Amino acid sequence: MESILEIKDGCVTSEQLLRSYAFARYLKIYKKEYLEDLEKKGEKHSEEAKQKMELIANLTLKDIFQIFEREAKGADLEKDRAIVRFLDGCYHHYRNKSFSRLVRMHNEIVTSTSETQSSIKSKISDKAEELSELIILTRRRLLDKVGLGHGVSRSHGLDASPNVTAGEISGHFCNIPSTYSKIAYTNLTVTADIKTGIHYDTSVNKRAYPFYELEHNPLNLDNFVPEDWVAVPLKVGKWLIITYIHKSRGSIEMEPGLLNLFPFYKVDKDFTSKKPDGIFFFGYPGASKEDLGFYNDKKNDLLIGMVPDLPEYGYFGYCKKPILTLHNVLAILKGDFPLHCGCNRYVVGFDKDTDEPFISDIYIKADDMGKAEFYKNDKDKLKKLKFYGTEIGAFACLDGFSEQAKMQMIGREIGYNASYGTNARQIVPVAEESEVSTGSNLDILLYINNYDLKKPGETMVDTDMPVKDAIVHFHDGRRCAAGSTQTGRGGTEISYWANPFPLLKDNDGTIIHKDLYEKYTDTEEELISTIEKLVKTGDMEVGVAYSMLMAGVYEGNTDEKVLDSGFKNREEIEQEGPIRLAESLIVSVKEFAVKKREKLGKNMREVDVTVAMIGDSRTGKSETAEKMEGILNMNIA
Structure with missing residues (x-):
């Protein structure tokens, strides 16, 4: 699967940031993509591509730290500038093309009364802002060091925060039926700070397949890898529906939209006795078209919704509608x-x-x-x-809104498929x-x-x-x-x-x-x-x-x-x-x-x-x- 960037490091200096596991992992991802792109261009500009490929392929963390440590001149300065230009491309790739999650564990929301979802939300929002400022500062230091800092001294308005900054608790704090105990090994995101004003493209921009009741349970736990999922306990009406989103690109982009659409279920000391009313999986690997739908597990008193990991289901409507379907089935049964x-x-x-x-x-x-x-x-x-x-939130089609209304949404929205022309959608609170x-x-x-x-x-x-x-x-x-x-x-x-x-x-x-x-x-x-x-x-x-x-x-x-x-x-x-x-x-x-x-x-x-x-x-x-x-x-x- 195409990976997302999960950040668990705590960094306060540029040096700590550059030594972090998250930076090393993202640098590896970007180097691979950069070199593949150079190989394609190299057919027409072979010599230029060859020089860059050698530099980037052999780039080490020592080369980057050396930029801070020395006053380079001549050929050394040109090499450092080439490295910084590459890292600046990495920075812009991170801001515009990556999907990143900054994660902090906060089990104290459940284990004590000293913290709440609201208080943790304030803390993780501060963490997102601090990380953004550190990334921008590090970029500016590198550019200034090699004389490329013209035009970047003012960074007001730039945002290098993660797509989602999550406060999580252990999934074992939820009363998951024993039949499904494996899913309890996925942590629960119980509060979050999301980067808004962002627009994502998905593989399709409309629904074409119904979400019907199934006669079989579509959840094959043999294919469930706990660390590959994000789990969010949503309050949908009066019910707790835990939504599991696969961390692969094409699926994870649905998380910010859902966080702008539904409220979190209240999580406190009493949460440990609460059994979910429904569980929903989006982007399930190995599931087939026959598994699209919901199943009523009457033995465990649990509704299960499933959207397979197939490109024809890569649309936010396949998250929103199935979750609301589970709500409505629960309402009808009640x-x-x-x-x-x-x-x-x-x-x-x-x-x-x-x-x-x-x-x-x-x-x-x-x-x-x-x-x-x-x-x-x-x-x-x-x-x-x-x-x-x-x-x-509202999953709004922009076609019928006034220009004034559209302007009022700017900065608050999570958008999807703005480039499609028709049926462009935004989720706004x-x-x-x-x-x-x-x-x-x-x-x-x-x-x-x-x-x-x-x-x-x-x-x-x-x-x-x-x-x-x-x-x-x-x-x-x-x-x-x-x-x-x-x-x-x-x-x-x-x-x-x-x-x-x-x-x-x-x-x-x-x-x-x-x-x-x-x-x-x-x-x-x-x-x-x-x-x-x-x-x-x-x-x-x-x-x-x-x-x-x-x-x-x-x-x-x-x-x-x-x-x-x-x-x-x-x-x-x-x-x-x-x-x-x-x-x-x-x-x-x-x-x-x-x-x-x-x-x-x-x-x-x-x-x-x-x-x-x-x-x-x-x-x-x-x-x-x-x-x-x-x-x-x-x-x-």
Whole structure:
């Protein structure tokens, strides 16, 4: 496998850095790549290549230290300059092409109360910064020593920190079932500092293969080498899902994205008794296409997800979607109802003079996936629905965002496949863990139609329909595709409840996961019954929202329809459609807030309104939230 650089040395001087095992290992990696590149170029420039190859092939640590120790002149100075130029290439290769992890063990998070994940995070962030400064200082010293330091005296803005700086504990602190005890020999990354503003390329830029339930356990522990894996205990909804990422290039690049997407599970002294609810493996060597999917190990009460080490699965979506699939399977088995949606909690205040409603805050509860739980307090006459989210980040397709929104992401993002043109994605933090994990009463439930056109002045939020008519839209799950799946861009596809993962019913009506489908539909009956009662009492609204996000490319919309809907051209719709929806949604939220306040008591100065919008990828969930932020001129937290 193509190696990553793991740094475990503690260095405070340039000399210690250059003597470290990590530097020696990386120098060996870079020398090999450099010499192979020279051999290719040598066919045209053989003599020049030969001179460089001899110098680099015979380069030793003594040669490097000699640069610091002597005042070279003449031929010696030229040799030293050639070495420094080579090392400067090594520096730029490290910053731009390598994948590095700085690792520190911190078992005290579990063994004592003196340290927490938060306190260790501060310490390892300092370590990452110190290493970056030391690397930059060492580079500057070498360049200055041989008279090549012009232009590098100012290093502000340069960052030579590792891709990931990890605080780890022994994997044995987790209560792994004995059947899988071998995986406990992989350390757990329980807090991390990640380098953001980085973009990675992967072997593919869209999903093409489903993640279904398997009849066999895909995990072959004979192929599991503990030190070849990174393990991260993620909090996905209410569940602990430990994600194992192979350290090979092509797989390890998914780690920063996951760390920007999901929160860490809380690790303290009580963690030792916690058994994982699911384990997920990405980039598993020796696994075949038949092993792609998840397995329910009922004997050990454990879900196992598997993505083999094959280039056709080299896409971040093959990390995100399977992990959310495990979450949803756990939710279905528990009797909750997974919702493929974006969900915001709006805080609506009332003017002290006019009593008019205004939206004072917006909090993201889910960017892409959540679930509804049934609950009933002693004071409640009816069951209600509480919404919980899963992700603190957004896996955002940039196509539908404004330039201002894109600029606000700069420096906070982990990006993938920016060079592909279409379906470039970024993972950016958008929500607080406390908001995602706290349940909120679900007030408005909408299905997003992303392809039908609406004329100016028409409402983009329609809740004036019977519940049974609204549910038809959720069952159909129709959307115009963006081309990130097998459906071509501009075509429509249907998916039961917008495909909440795993796919329960195929487009032709075929039931795919029979046991899960039956459990899901039993819960759905309770959900619909609950919604009908809540709508009848005015405690909830349900309907359809029209984002028009993909209406410009939808093959069913003629140029005449586009013009009749008030657009100058098809390209304009992608930005303007979600703006119109955002404006209508603001009205709907404030109207519902007024009614909710009437029921709760007129003396209340503010009420919460939680809105979930159901839809698959590129239906306008994130885009509409971004437009609302712009209209209301507030930062979404």
